[in-house]
Amino acid sequence: MNVFVLTGAGVSAESGLGVFRGSGTALWKRYDPMQLATPEAFARDPATVHEFYNARRRNLIAASPNAAHAALVRLEAGLAQRGGALTLVTQNIDDLHERAGSSRVIHMHGELLKARCASCGAVSDCQRDLGVDSRCGCAGALRPHVVWFGETPLYMDEIYAALETADLFVAIGTSGAVYPAAGLVREARMRGVRCCELNLEPSDNAAEFDDRRYGAASEIVPSWVDVILEK
Numbered sequence: 001m002n003v004f005v006l007t008g009a010g011v012s013a014e015s016g017l018g019v020f021r022g023s024g025t026a027l028w029k030r031y032d033p034m035q036l037a038t039p040e041a042f043a044r045d046p047a048t049v050h051e052f053y054n055a056r057r058r059n060l061i062a063a064s065p066n067a068a069h070a071a072l073v074r075l076e077a078g079l080a081q082r083g084g085a086l087t088l089v090t091q092n093i094d095d096l097h098e099r100a101g102s103s104r105v106i107h108m109h110g111e112l113l114k115a116r117c118a119s120c121g122a123v124s125d126c127q128r129d130l131g132v133d134s135r136c137g138c139a140g141a142l143r144p145h146v147v148w149f150g151e152t153p154l155y156m157d158e159i160y161a162a163l164e165t166a167d168l169f170v171a172i173g174t175s176g177a178v179y180p181a182a183g184l185v186r187e188a189r190m191r192g193v194r195c196c197e198l199n200l201e202p203s204d205n206a207a208e209f210d211d212r213r214y215g216a217a218s219e220i221v222p223s224w225v226d227v228i229l230e231k
C-alpha cells in the first residue's frame with residue numbers, strides 16, 4: 001500500500017512549536033502574517049521579519065520530536081516491509097520529522113534551518129540568527145528559506161506525481177485553510193483515493209474526508225499507524 005501523508009502545525013504542537021490558527025495563543029492570532037510572512041514585508045522591514053524567524057528558529061532548535069513524529073517513522077518502515085511506501089509531505093518548516101528518523105520529507109513551505117540568497121537563490125544550512133547584514137557569497141541578502149504568502153510552494157510537481165500512485169491520503173494536524181495544500185484532499189478524492197483526517201478538531205474541509213479521527217496527534221497518530229500496519 002502507498003500512503004500519502006500531509007502534515008501541518010498540529011503534528012508539532014505537542015513539541016511546543018505552536019500552531020497558526022485556532023487557539024488564542026496561535027501565531028496568526030498574536031502576529032499579523034502580512035507584516036511577517038510576505039515578500040513585501042521582507043522588502044519593507046527585513047529586521048522585523050528576521051527577528052520573528054530568529055525566535056522561531058531558536059525555539060525549534062530547543063524542541064524535540066513527539067510520539068506523532070515517531071509513529072510516522074514506524075509507518076514508513078512498516079509499509080516498506082510490506083512492499084509499500086510512504087510519501088511524507090509537510091507544510092511545517094521545522095525538521096522534527098527528520099530528527100525523529102523519517103528518511104525523506106517533502107517540505108512544501110520550505111525549511112527554517114536553511115537560508116536562501118534573495119539574489120542568486122543559493123540555499124544553505126542555517127542554525128544561527130539572520131539579520132539585515134547576513135550575506136551570501138555573492139553578496140546578496142539572505143532570507144529564511146520559507147515560502148511566504150503570495151509565493152509558490154515547493155515540489156508541487158513531485159507532490160502531484162506522488163498522489164497519482166497513492167492508495168490512501170491522510171492529513172494530520174492541518175486546518176485546511178491554506179492552498180494549495182488544503183486542495184490536495186480534493187485531488188486525491190478525484191482519483192478515487194480514500195482520504196482520512198487526523199486532527200484535534202474538524203478542519204475547514206473535514207467534509208471531504210471519508211474517515212476522521214479527532215484528538216491529540218501524540219495519541220491518535222500512533223493508534224492509527226497500529227491499525228494501518230495490522231491490515
Ligand code: OAD
Pocket residue numbers: 007008009010011013014019020021022026033037091092109147148149172173174175176177178198199200201202203215216217218
Ligand atoms: P494551522 O495552525 O492552520 O492548523 C493546525 C491544526 O492543527 C488545527 O486544525 C488544530 O486544531 C490542529 N491541532 C492543534 N494541536 C493539535 C494536536 N496536539 N494534535 C493534532 N492536531 C492539533 O496549521 P497548518 O494547517 O499547518 O504557512 O497551516 C498551514 C500553513 O498556514 C502553514 O504552513 C503556514 C501557515 O500560514 C506559511 O507560513 C506559508
